[in-house]
Amino acid sequence: MVTLPHQQGAESGDGGHMVVCGDDALAQRVAVELRDVYRQRVVLLVPEEAGDPGGPAVQVVTAAAPTQEALVRADAARATALALVYEDDETNLRAALAARRLSPGLRLVVRMYNRKLGQHLEELLDQAALVAVPGMDRASLDASTTVLSDADTAAPALVATAVADTNKVVQADGLLLRAAERPAPGRGEVPDGGLCTLALLSSTAADPAGAEGSDGSGAQGPQLLPDDRTVREGAGRGTVVLEAVRHEGPALAPRRLARRGVPLRDLVSSQLRWALAGILVAVLALTAATTWLTDAAPVSAAYLTLLDLFSINEPALEEPTARQVLQLLSGLAGLALLPLLVAGVLEALGTFRTSGALRRPPRGLSDHIVLLGLGKVGARVLTRLRELDIPVVCVEQDADARGIALARDLGVPVVLGDVTEDGVLKSAKAHRAEALLALTSSDTTNLEATLAARTLGNDLRVVLRLDDDDFATAVYRTLRSAHPTAVTRSRSVAHLAAPAFASAMMGRQVLGAIFVERRILLFAVVPVAGHPHFEGLTVAEAFRPGVWRVIALDTARPDSRSLDLAHDQHEQEPSLLWDLHPGHLLDAEDRVVVATTRQGLADLLTPAARSDSPAAP
Secondary structure: OEOOHHHHHHHHOOOOOEEEEOOOHHHHHHHHHHHHOOOOOEEEEEOOOOOOOOOOOEEEEEOOOOOHHHHHHOOHHHOOEEEEOOOOHHHHHHHHHHHHHHOOOOEEEEEOOOHHHHHHHHHHHHHHHHHHOOOOOOOOOOOOEEEEOHHHHHHHHHHHHHHHOOOOEEEEOOEEEEEEEEOOOOOOOOOOOOOEEEEEOOOOOOOOOOOOOOOOOOOOOOEEOOOHHHHHHOOOOOEEEEEEOOOOOOOOOOOEEOOOOEEHHHOOOHHHHHHHHHHHHHHHHHHHHHHHHHOOOHHHHHHHHHHHHOOOOOOOOOOOHHHHHHHHHHHHHHHHHHHHHHHHHHHHHHHHHHHOOOOOOOOOOOOOEEEEOOOHHHHHHHHHHHHOOOOEEEEEOOOOOHHHHHHHHHOOOEEEOOOOOOOHHHHOOHHHOOEEEEOOOOHHHHHHHHHHHHHHOOOOEEEEEOOOHHHHHHHHHHHHHHOOOOOEEEEOHHHHHHHHHHHHHHOOOEEEEEEEOOEEEEEEEEEOOOOOOOOOOEHHHHOEOOOEEEEEEEOOOHHHOOOOOOOOOOOOOOOEEOOOOOOOEOOOOOEEEEEEOHHHHHHHHOHHHHOOOOOOO
16 A cells, blocks of 8 residues: 555545545546546555556555455545446446445445446445435435446547537536637627637637647636626637537438338338329229219219229129220229239338348438447447437447447448458448547557548548557657648547546536636536525626636426436436526526536535625625
């Protein structure tokens, strides 16, 4: 065990620290996120072979498995929160049960890919905490359990990178929000404020080399949460605005039949439809002729015509010549109808039979996204892309991959083949695509696919998954030098998922964080009741420039609100109102989403913030 000098308190039992347990890069990334973004003291429980993230405020404890003895060594009983981020679901499950027995009031964040099992585990552990902590109801239970998947939490950032070329995203109420940088408006131009203005960039924010952020050496640094007057006075400086991630592209295919990917118009061919329409016209004409020539009522004439059509009527031997001719014509129409009916049934059966097979990319498809890899990460990304109504073509080598069945159910075209082979990317229409997402589990395969895609189109936006950070940095710099006009982004799943796990450890009220150059903005959910900074004030009066700003209002009834706006909104109707009027009055039953600094969040969430002291101007 390595103990840093300023970490003596954790071992002496004063608590207040956070424990992260894991066996891969995600654990170290979560520890770094807690240390750098939220300024927390962290105890990192890792196997002996794992590396040390180093840096201040991180204490490393080695253990082969997260047993109860190992959790005691990490002082988990007196910790504020515990994250279990092992790759194996069963390991996390066993450790979560042991941790809940060790400390019923401990806030747990558990990594689990199996959604159904994770939901049951969350309900079980929350119920155990409610029983162990008397007088605590579910709405006010802070020592709760949050089950997350690294694939689920990384998917929004990957989608945002492919669609909007950014990974500065926050997920709230099922909506994907991004912090978009806007250049300084020209003379006479009206700046685009998005949902709200989050920051004014420093004068050194633009980086000709393409690096993100600023070195902060300018005369004017970034200003977080400026008021309207500061924005107007900051002419010539770029801004960071909050906006929803949307896709403006071609419409998706029409509604599918029985969720099998078969459009209704594809059940029978157009030639067969025209032939059946011709038979119908002939039947109507014969019915009209029978009515006119035999003085029969229209209903009786239609009945006689159908009997003759299906050859089940008596021969008209004693009838007038006109009736006999009409019967012969109806019989000829019936002879033509029989093979058409048989052909229609066979075509419909064949269409339903082939609908279970994978679709091929349409011939004229363009402006779509090519998704390489349908593993656990690729399947989650595919779901998010389809939620945004973005056309997708998938490429997968393994016909039994996790996402193959999902792609079949969604009607997404799939190309089966090795992406490194010639012709596979062309089959996916990559040369006419808008972006390429290389998300296979192999770094070399993703890199090879990226290089192959660059030969098809230099303007293609490419996002590749690289789990090795050093390798990702080298690849990014090399590709940027070789293709300076092309957009290439390398992302690590652990790097993208770590902020969600860290924010969950801070509590369900924290939605996420984004970097503005070298400063940090946090997004949190705050109940208005008891807050002198919010209760009884308008949205404009509750705004404290440079500290916090109300950006959304939860319109759901208090008894039906979700505890976790960041992760539990896939099956619920959105309830957040983002376009707030400055004069809207906040009352005690409201719940708001605020953008705030680290110090502002500490002021809002501490009990002292709910004192009877007057609200700050």
